[in-house]
Amino acid sequence: MNMPQWQGGDEPAYSFGSELLRWLAPPHDGPEETVAVPEPDGSSPPVSRGIKWCAALLSQARAAREAIERHAPDRIVTLGGDCLVDLAPMAYLSRRYGEKLGVLWLDAHPDVMSAAEFSHAHAHVLALLLGRGDEAFTAEVPRKLDARRVMIAGMQGWNADEDLILKELGIRHIPPAVLADSSRPILDWIETEGITHLAVHFDLDVLDPAHFSPLLFNRPGMPEGAFDGIEQGRMQLDQVVRLLKEIGAAVDMVGLAIAEHLPWDMLRLRNSLAELPIMKS
Template structure:
């Protein structure tokens, strides 16, 4: 039987309330290798400069919920064995991992490669991209968690590359019982993650790769390198410490240890390319 890999393009920006996520997702789609299988693009409204509506403590809640449901419907049309998702903010992984959890059940493990745990809810933070892993585990907004009929089990989730967390996240991590491996432990080896895969008997693996796990001094298209940000804009927010080649090595190693059935790449913010695009749009000859 032929295995199907669905590619989902989801230029969602409202989860982080950052319009530049849309451009980052569009450029990521162009950068990705050619794909011969089925492909879906989730319709996401373009930013128009309007203020974000706040509903039940979540910015852009209605739009985000509609987009999550559209992504789920797109996936269900294809019944894929594997899903590659190109985002967009981190919330784009709600529908893909929700689908994979339903399809593979307790055979599935989730490797969350991220500088942050993404386990908060509206009670702690209004940006839903910081809620997504919690939602997949059953914590948070009821309408979003309902989109995940088979919730993840904490032992089959590993957060990789997270070096620290904030005061709000600490009790949630303890409550959920989530394990994590810091970037320093993965600098030279993938063994801690491979040990987890073996210990839990994981045969199928979904990977969430938030680019902000990368060290902003070595990888530029990240939120923390926003050129117009105030000097203290990211004070108190944990920044990534991994290098791209370390993450690539980790992904290759885990692919050899389990069937990678999901990969989402998120939070690509190519600030210089965005500046160049906007600059070119100002030139009269380009409009002729």
């Protein structure tokens, strides 16, 4: 499923990042759906119930659910877009596999806030899947995830609000240093919880921005200190690939969402080419 959603992070470049992921993805045999998302037009975000672009995001989540239900798949790969693109796929897989399902959340951030803490809904998605947050969005998750079968991996730090929520929800997390050379902590969790099917949320910002460029923290032209206080990823891409391959050999991986791809250089090149008259003739 292609979902070029950008409103959850209020960042138009997520739309182009999703389109490029679609082009980069290897060939596949299954059905393909693309959720219609309005192009950014520079307008200010409407805010409802404390959430920017609330109505559009809810409409898109429902459209994604309908697209999935048309095919009733055994597995879903989702290419986004901001992190909220995983609401419908995870909700579907939770309903399909129930207690057999585990969720691995590869992310530099826990995504457990609500409108009370932050107006960008891409930071709400894991909490929504666990039943915490805006009622209209949690209603899209008929079978809530079991916190025992959720593991956040690659998160180094979190803020005070997130700390309280993580404790309230009882979500476990493993820092990047523990996973740098071994997948064993995740494999042990899978075995202990009796997980037979796994869905993976892969927010690219779990990666170290010094070694992987298409991330929010590498946005051109930002003043020094613009991202102070926001946790940045520490993992390497080859570490994540190793982790997913080893986990995939041990459990049936039924879901993968890749989110928050921001290819700044490609976006600059696209926009620059559009300025050349010869390209339009």
